Amino acid sequence: MIAKPNQKPRRPWFSSGPTAKRPGWSSQALNHDLLGRGIRAPEVVARFAHGLKLTRQVLEVPDDWALVYAPGSDTGAVEAALWSMLGARPVQVLAFENFGLQWAADIRDHLKLEPEILAAPWGDLPDLSRVDPDKDLVFPWNGTTSGVRVPNADFIARHRRGLAICDATSAAFAMPLDWDRLDVVTFSFQKALGGEAGLGVAALSPRAMERLDFYAPPRPVPKVLRLRDGSGFDRALARGSMINTFSVWTLEDWIDALEWAVSVGGLAGLIARTEANAAALGRWVERTGWIDWLAQAPETRSTTSICLKIVDPRVLAMEETDRQALVRRMKALLEAEGAAFDVESHRNAPAGLRIWCGCTVDTADIEALTPWLDWAFAMAMAE
Numbered sequence: 052m053i054a055k056p057n058q059k060p061r062r063p064w065f066s067s068g069p070t071a072k073r074p075g076w077s078s079q080a081l082n083h084d085l086l087g088r089g090i091r092a093p094e095v096v097a098r099f100a101h102g103l104k105l106t107r108q109v110l111e112v113p114d115d116w117a118l119v120y121a122p123g124s125d126t127g128a129v130e131a132a133l134w135s136m137l138g139a140r141p142v143q144v145l146a147f148e149n150f151g152l153q154w155a156a157d158i159r160d161h162l163k164l165e166p167e168i169l170a171a172p173w174g175d176l177p178d179l180s181r182v183d184p185d186k187d188l189v190f191p192w193n194g195t196t197s198g199v200r201v202p203n204a205d206f207i208a209r210h211r212r213g214l215a216i217c218d219a220t221s222a223a224f225a226m227p228l229d230w231d232r233l234d235v236v237t238f239s240f241q242k243a244l245g246g247e248a249g250l251g252v253a254a255l256s257p258r259a260m261e262r263l264d265f266y267a268p269p270r271p272v273p274k275v276l277r278l279r280d281g282s283g284f285d286r287a288l289a290r291g292s293m294i295n296t297f298s299v300w301t302l303e304d305w306i307d308a309l310e311w312a313v314s315v316g317g318l319a320g321l322i323a324r325t326e327a328n329a330a331a332l333g334r335w336v337e338r339t340g341w342i343d344w345l346a347q348a349p350e351t352r353s354t355t356s357i358c359l360k361i362v363d364p365r366v367l368a369m370e371e372t373d374r375q376a377l378v379r380r381m382k383a384l385l386e387a388e389g390a391a392f393d394v395e396s397h398r399n400a401p402a403g404l405r406i407w408c409g410c411t412v413d414t415a416d417i418e419a420l421t422p423w424l425d426w427a428f429a430m431a432m433a434e
Contacts, residue, residue, distance in 0.1 A: 053426050061413070063416070065412065067356045068407075070407050071245050085299050090296045103291060113230050127251045140212065143169060144190065147172075149399045150196065167183075175348075183213070201351070205232075223243055234258050244321075250302070264283030312410075327414045328409070345401065
């Protein structure tokens with residue numbers, strides 16, 4: 052039997068959303084001055100505009116792109132783009148994890164379009180050579196539920212007729228994004244920088260804004276998803292105006308995270324922290340016989356939402372329901388000790404572990420985590 056480890060992670064939060072708060076976070080550090088003010092007050096609008104300005108700075112968004120807030124976190128930002136833009140051209144969807152599958156279903160079942168779905172089993176990418184530059188493309192850069200990411204954006208033509216709509220919620224602020232090959236990039240506060248849930252952001256290229264200006268979708272669009280006004284793209288949204296009432300507290304928490312990001316070296320510093328965490332976890336995976344990557348190819352392995360499968364022969368011989376029960380028992384053991392929280396795989400993914408290695412996690416905590424994973428597995432198997 053493996054002895055219980057002596058050292059616990061100082062911050063045992065490894066959820067893939069909401070993710071760990073930044074090191075040293077305190078609610079007392081947040082600006083309280085505008086709490087209780089009206090969402091249309093000039094001071095509040097200016098603060099929301101400041102949040103967009105900081106977001107652009109840290110994420111290194113091109114100057115000619117617009118940034119807008121959307122309700123409903125990344126899901127709301129993606130849906131706003133789908134409902135407001137799709138239908139002008141044929142559509143392809145890359146579906147290699149839960150959310151790609153969800154976007155494909157929404158486009159088919161609710162927008163009543165006929166998307167071409169390029170699918171792959173858990174752990175793999177679809178055949179990217181099938182991406183058609185004449186069609187709109189909807190895809191996740193990083194599969195939060197599968198731990199699989201696209202290695203780059205080379206499969207998207209620079210000179211394309213369709214729009215590339217990228218769900219980048221667990222890639223933004225953690226992986227380089229090729230802005231020249233993208234048109235809509237969405238993400239949420241609750242992922243890479245540990246913000247509070249509820250707000251999303253859509254970054255829109257000039258081509259995306261042109262689509263909004265000249266294409267009126269032939270469907271009713273719910274108010275909270277509308278990116279257009281009577282004349283095209285609602286440019287007031289890019290100046291800090293809100294589609295509906297948003298949380299000022301959530302916005303102040305986001306600004307706090309962005310200011311921390313600047314203090315650790317901006318985007319380069321955030322990526323370096325993320326990659327150091329992923330490397331630390333990877334060293335454990337490589338030396339541990341009972342665990343392996345869910346992502347098959349090394350170049351497609353996520354550095355944020357790292358998904359792992361249990362490959363011990365005794366576990367492989369189990370039914371999927373029994374494997375899920377084993378993971379739940381490991382989770383319970385870890386959480387009872389206060390050693391790790393929320394390390395189970397997504398509910399729709401194969402049974403296994405999912406460990407967030409984004410920039411707000413400290414590498415020392417990843418290193419302290421891995422002996423606990425060995426312990427929890429040994430304890431659960433012995434029961």
